[in-house]
Amino acid sequence: MTFAPLIPVLAAAVAVTLLLGIRELLRIARDRRRYVAAAELESQEEQVTSALRAWDARFRRTRPGRWFAGELDLAGLSFPPLVVALVTLAVGAGITWMIWRFLAPALAILGMVAGFVLVRAYLHRAQQRRQDAIVAQMPELARILANASYAGLSLPTALAVASRELAEPARGxxxxxxxxxxxxxPLESALQEFRQRVRSREAGVLIATLIVSSRSGGSLVTALRDIARSLEQRKETRRQIKTTLSGPMATANAILVIGIALLFVLNLIQPGTVQAMTQSPAGVLSLAAAGLLFSVGYLVIRAMAKVEP
Structure with a gap:
């Protein structure tokens, strides 16, 4: 019996097996390189994160760092203060370049001020949204405390129960x-800190009631239920007032935008106009007067549309 006819079949099988083996080795090598690259990238990211945390910890010990940390905490944001400070500098540098490039070099110094004002306005807006959200939860908080007190729980225990029942941001x-x-x-010290952080009349009324009750006793359940009804009505009133005043607030913001846009439009119609104005006393006086008028108009409208917390 001869095996000659099987030789091509065996050769083909060996060739196919060899090709499959080479393919598998290449796949393993490719996966290994990918895993090694991912591990190196993760190690580099960890190193960068560790370095960022170290620099952020140093920055927090400075006065600007403490200010940024406090503002971010009140806004409920978890960004590192160092990153926010760097973003502020980047925004200021970008606005400085735009003013230098499209308006006048003499006005470029206003870019850093504008960058800080924009970031500060963003933080203030975030703080206001968080405060409004907490104020909206005040009626529910009063009801939870009333029910817990009716069940015989102490005030610290009732506050702990409320911290588990309510959603963010009141939970935090x-x-x-x-x-x-x-x-x-002390209970009074902890409640006063909450009052200072929230800074609203609703929180002030609720905290004052809790402090008076902790000092002198009395029917806390009845007082809290009455406060819950009053806060619910006040929340609806605040919502209606803010809806009514949304138009004037938009007008105030539009005034600033129009004032800045006019400078760019003026320079676009006649290039070099703003720079020429900064080089003459009359032009500087005109720019200062225009800026003052726009600022006064903005502040007046904001003051008229402001709702006391």
Missing amino acids: ELARIADRLRFGA
Whole structure:
């Protein structure tokens, strides 16, 4: 019996097996390179993150760092203060370049001021949104405290229960109070800190009621239920007022935008006009007067449309 006819078949099988083996080795090598690259990238990211945390910790010990950290905490944002400070510088540098390039070099110094004002306005807006959200939760908080007090729970325990029942952002603030009480802080001190952080009349009324009750006793359940009804009505009133005043607030913002846009339009119609104005006393006086008028108009409208917290 001869095996000659099987030789081509065996050769083909060996060739196919060899090709499959080479393909598998190449796949393994490719996966290995990908895993090594991913591990190196993750290691580099960890190093960058560690370095960023170290620099952020140093920045927090400075006065600007403490200010940024405090503002971010009140706004409920978790960004590192160092990153926000760098973003502020980047925004200021970008606006400075735009003013230098399209308006006049003499006005470029206003770019850094504008960058800080924009970031500060963003933080203030975030703080206002968080404060409004907490104020909207005040009626529910009063009801939870009333029910807990009716069940015979102490005020610190009722606050701990409320911190678990409510959603953010009130949950975080109440958890802060519960943690302070757990570590031995006086109840009045913890409540006053909450009042200072929220800074609204609704929180002030509720905290004053809790403090008076903790000092002198009394029917806390009835008082909290009455406060819950009053806060619910006040929340609806605030919503209607803000809806009514949204138009004037938009007008105030439009005034600033129009004032800045006019400079760019003027320079676009006649290139070099703004720079020429900065080089003459009359032009500087005109720019200062225009800026003052626009600023006064903006502040007046904001003051008229402001709702006291």
